[in-house]
Amino acid sequence: MAVNKENVLRNIFTYFLFIAVVLAAFIPILWIIITSLKRTIDIFSYPPVIIPVRPAFENYLKIFKLAEMSRTFLNSIIVATSTTVSVILLSSLAAYGFSRFRFKEKGVLMLILLGTQMIPAVTNIIPLYITMLRLHLLDSLTALLLIYAALNIPFSVWILKSYLDSIPISIDEAAMIDGANRLYIIFRIIFPLCLPGIAAASLFVFIQCWNEFYLALVLTSTLKSRTIPLGLFTFQASYDIQWNLLSAASVVAMLPIILLFIILQESFVSGLTKGAFKG
């Protein structure tokens, strides 16, 4: 298998293909970044400015002066963080219960939990709207927190349980014999051991909350509780669209997700395919 002409050609072809794929995948994202750096007068120039000569970095300052953007950004941070923390807390406890106890309803309860994942958001949207209306929680961050948490618990329990199952129960036993109580064992010994699982689940939940649009569209109506996807959407719908500002806001909204994703990619992808194959 010497390096021959055919192999070299094939390699060149493969890299050419890679570049084409990367471009196709990246052009829309690149185009938002470029647009975000254009001055307003450059937006509607023909032919379009591909590389802004004088990048308008001030767009990024402008968007934070708009209440639509700064407020929705803040709301998103609050909702996504608080949901992630609540989901991880509740699901790791539940995962511990599923992993370390033996009881006869285990199979049924797990099935119910995962079965709720089959319910499409469309089906629950009206009942959730009516419920939140009755509870006077419409247009509140609390409503989003509660619903997002419930939606994300099953998958997190699933990921965390599979991690816990891989940690030998003899570790629990050893600590128990040393006189540690159960809560100490859970929070100081077991959870630190399944940190990769917790990281994957947290990232998953955070991204879901950060991106969620449909429920937020229905359940929120003012800046008080609108999240960033809604902020972008209404900004687009209400003004004569300032694409450069909208793009700058989009870049800011994408950035945390892309960074988190690149950092935690491995565990995220493996957690996801695991879930997809067995779920």
Place this chain on the structure above:
Amino acid sequence: MIKRKGHLLFLLPALMAVLLLTLYPSLYAVFLSFTNKSLINPDYSLVGLKNYLELFSSGEFWSSLKVTIIYVVITIFFQLTAGFLLASVTEKSRFGRKLVRTVVLISWVIPEVIVALTFKWMFIGDKYGLVNAFLLQTGLVRESIKWLSRGNLTLLVAIGMTVWRGTAFSMIMQAAGLQSVPKELYEAVEIDGANNLQRTLFVTLPLISSTLLINLIIISIATFNVMSLVYAFSGGGPFRATEIISIYMYKSAFKFFRFGFASSISIVMFLLNILFTLTYIKITKREFIT
């Protein structure tokens, strides 16, 4: 040290949250679908199957269903094919696995609204849109194309956008499937003198057929339930050309406030979801047995 008592303490908080906010609402939706509840009128009564009868005799429902089927079938065809191709070409190269897969996956984790608005901006109907500018500059067309005001074209762009966003999932599934193919098999057919195409057709595809099938069902369900992406892109327009069934349901509920009627649409969607899922379970079960 496996204990028998005390597990409920750990399970209850999570279970309660899930049951109250996902299971209960869906049962409530079943109930609502048999009523004439609307947001405007606080009084409502049971109307039996009236909503369902109205739904099945409504032209809007069938036209939405038609749009949905076109949208789903074309989207999943391209997602599956592109996912398989991407997984195969990136499999052998480290560079491919790292860079190409990361870039493709980014399209899948960013907010749907951003994807939708970006495609809208790229395909905007006059010459300022990136796509039209490119087509005009290269001389492929003489006049800019009205992507967003001609129904068929808008649906086409919506499909392209969904393929762009969703292919990453099929790619990672197929990549996992390809990894499970024993390498000796490739060596064996190479000795027998098989070429690339033969190898793919007679070795790879049969061996990952179950992965492909599971992949197909998962993306069918996901694409069937798409709402945000298309709604933020076109709102279902122009003239209902991209009004997939989830948008039809949304409009019945929150533009016309017909909660009872809209619930019947959501239940029909739910039943179709269950149908897909049962097929999925049946196939994976068969996999476990064989």
